[in-house]
């Protein structure tokens with residue numbers, strides 16, 4: 001894919017639809033155990049045939065909703081993700097984590113993201129379109145801290161969250177593997193470090209560490225939480241945002257066993273939240289992420305359910321734009337009743353002990 005300027009929709013932040021080449025193929029697989037609890041007892045949630053059917057459904061879903069003159073690359077933007085579809089998805093019977101089994105052998109995500117370059121105009125447009133959505137996260141982080149303070153955002157990209165945080169009285173620095181994008185973000189007046197969490201060395205400690213966008217794709221989430229803990233002051237806040245594996249599993253059940261209406265509804269819910277074909281490495285659930293956090297020294301203070309930010313753009317047919325708003329309102333209503341049922345969720349956790 002090629003960056004094509006300001007039309008890149010605002011959801012690029014959530015699903016990283018910015019121009020990212022696929023990992024090298026052919027993909028090789030290995031059998032995996034649950035990374036949260038270590039158990040191997042798991043149920044199949046989606047097998048290879050069902051995943052293939054989801055890939056086809058995803059194309060059909062978006063094709064139908066785009067205007068006839070939509071450039072092909074705009075369709076590709078909606079169906080190609082930084083992670084390829086899984087071979088098979090299972091759910092851990094012990095802790096509820098949804099994961100790929102067999103799993104692709106670790107490819108170097110850092111290299112993929114580090115190659116992603118765009119012009120300053122494109123980056124500025126991305127910054128502007130992402131800003132409204134991340135203001136909620138900045139407010140929530142400030143609320144979790146109970147005051148202003150310092151922070152580090154892992155995967156700061158074009159600096160939208162850094163700007164939103166500054167407006168909330170938080171001084172948040174960025175950390176990102178993409179040196180070119182970091183140069184742009186620095187030009188906007190922010191402090192940004194080149195690199196990644198696992199080997200980020202600094203004498204500073206922070207009141208907060210936020211990982212909004214990459215936690216579900218890390219090869220070693222547990223190691224990332226340990227690294228985040230070392231960067232935090234005592235009682236500092238860690239904020240993480242991930243797709244909800246429990247939401248996918250529930251919708252997948254409806255896709256498999258439901259009648260025609262419930263199948264169509266489940267497909268729409270998954271597609272509208274970029275969960276169809278599950279293009280993520282880990283499907284954390286509020287329960288499994290809480291367990292991993294407590295094992296790495298964190299006490300969860302709050303789980304906040306959410307939907308994906310709107311994805312409609314100038315290529316979306318008008319009826320599909322309305323449909324998206326209605327679907328997301330309905331889910332947001334359900335999510336506010338039970339955060340564990342939302343398609344995406346955020347966790348705010350305090351560093352309780354150093355393990």
Ligand SMILES: [Zn+2]
Pocket residue numbers: 034035036037038039092093094095096097
């Ligand atoms: Zn488990």
